[in-house]
Amino acid sequence: MPLPRPEPGDWSSPAELAKLQEAELPRVLAQAMRSPFYTSRYAGRAAPAEAADFAGIELTTKQDLRDHYPFGMLAVDREKLATYHESSGTSGEPTASYYTDEDWADLAERYARKWVGITPADTFLVRTPYGLVITAHLAQAAGRLRGATIVPGDARSLTTPLPRMIRVMRDLDVSLTWCNPTEIMMLAATAKAAGLRPEKDFPALRAMFTAAEPLTEVRRRRISEIWGGIPIVEEYGSTETGTIAGQCPQGSLHLWADRAVFEVWDPRTGTLSATGRGQLVVTPLHREAMPLLRYNLADDVEVTDGGCACDWVLPTVRVLGRSGAGYSVGTGTVTQQRLEELVFSLPIEYDVMFWRAMAHPGLLRVEFEAPDAVRERAVKELTRLIDRELGVPHEITGLPLGTLVPTSALTAQRDILKARYLFGEGEDWDKAVMYA
Structure with a gap:
């Protein structure tokens, strides 16, 4: 019998939210002690069992997950597993994660908590990799939970080049998409390369969901402007945790503190607090296969409590990435976030979408594409x-269009073949066995 999980409306104050968390902690701690990792960590000493014990628990790190690859974090029999995943490895070696069917019910519910709801009337293009990472599978599970039609667009795949995605978006009346912010820009550039207007020629499109990159408010507004003013709805999560924050109608990211305990770790002092600036630490409250106690995501964040006009009784988070300190240039410091804000402050008629920068000790070099x-x-x-x-x-x-993002990437329909072994005279048999 699945355990009941909280839903918005089950609490009306921070105190009630804290009680929800405390009520779950004994069960979470007991489940964690079923994994080899936590069993060995507490060998020879008393394991935490009550909510009051939580304050003394040490951090779980990404290195812990790597050191106990593949199943050292597993707290159920392998027969109960539904899926296995690995992180993208952007901060080092990938980490393994696994989920049961019951875990997936929680994952799908959390992803579906969009203020722009997913409905049976939606055609939902999932444009993130269907590889070992969780992102595409998460969106597909949530979309099916809400009855939407899923278009598995994948990403970085030979079978789904950008022009094909633009055709699909138009022909199928795609109403929702899920991809990272850069991919949203790539889709817009591809539409323009095909002679289409992103702001007018996709009338069914009503919202675009996005994650995986720190996104400034200036860039989010610009993306919305390019696509005709539709909402660009951000979320935040990881392969190890699933969705952990969602955007409210006011544009703030709120941590799903009814489904996880969130803390901020200051690496300078080693202290943990409920709010402030530091690295985000997560303890999922409804994780069966792979319980995590005080898992340090190593993402730089700023967490605040309350104060949002949306009246959601949840803490807000600002994601700063993993290099929030930036780079020294001359006597100043340059961060990607601040530079992005300046680039996308340029008027929309300049049509600047793609840029790059190099921070030298004595010089900041910036290049961007713009029409002649x-x-x-x-x-x-x-x-x-x-x-x-x-x-x-x-x-x-300033660079000509097509310099940073080659025009061929926006217009080419790749020659995709199934494996072939017999060729006729004059055919290219160098394609034997290979798929392209």
Whole structure:
């Protein structure tokens, strides 16, 4: 019999939310002690069993997960597992994660907590990798839970090039998409390369869900503007935890504190607190296969409690990434977040979508693509913004469209083949066995 899980409306104050967490902790601790990792960690000493014991628990790290690959964190019989996943490995070697069917019920419910709801009337394009990471599977499970039609668009796949996705979005009246912010920009650029207007020629599209990259408010507004003003709905999570925060109608990211205990770890002092700036620590409350106690995601965040006009009784989180300190240039410091805000402060008519920067000790180099007619003006405007806001030595270069993101990536329909072994005279038999 599945255990009941909280839903919005089950609490009306921070105190009630804390009681929900405390009531779950004894069960979470007991489940964790069924895994080899936590059993060995507490060998020869008393294991935490009550909510009061939680304050003394040490952090679980990504290295712990790597050291106990593949099943050292497993707390159920392998026969109960539904799926196995690995993280993308952006911060080092990938980590393994696994989920039961009961875990997946929780994962799908949390993802589906979008203020722009998923409905049976929706056609939902999932444009993230269907590989070992959890992202595409998470969206598909949530979409099916709410009755939507799923279009498994994948990403970085030979079988789903960008032009094919644009055709699918138009022909199938796609109403929702799920992809990272850069992919949303790539889709817009592909539509433009095909002679379409992202802001007008996709009338069924009503929202785009996004995650996987820190997203400034300026960039989110620009993406929305490019796509005709539709909501760009952000969420935050990981393969190890699933969705842990969702965006409210006011644009704030709120931690799902009814489904996990969240803390902020200050690596300078080693202290943990409910709010503040530091690295996010997560203890899922409804995890069966792979319980995690005080798992340090190693993401730099800022957590605050209350104060959002949406009236959700949940803490808010601002995700700063894993390099929030930035780079020293001259006598100043440059962060990706601040630079992104400046780039996307340029007027939309400059049509700037793709950029890159290199921080040298004495010079910040920035390059961006812009159409010929506005490139010089865009360079002057970004130069003015960086002078005023950053005050560091810099060199700004405007590039022709197609320089950073090759036009072929936006227009090519790849020649995808199934494995073939027999060829006729004049055919390219170098394609034997291979798929492309």
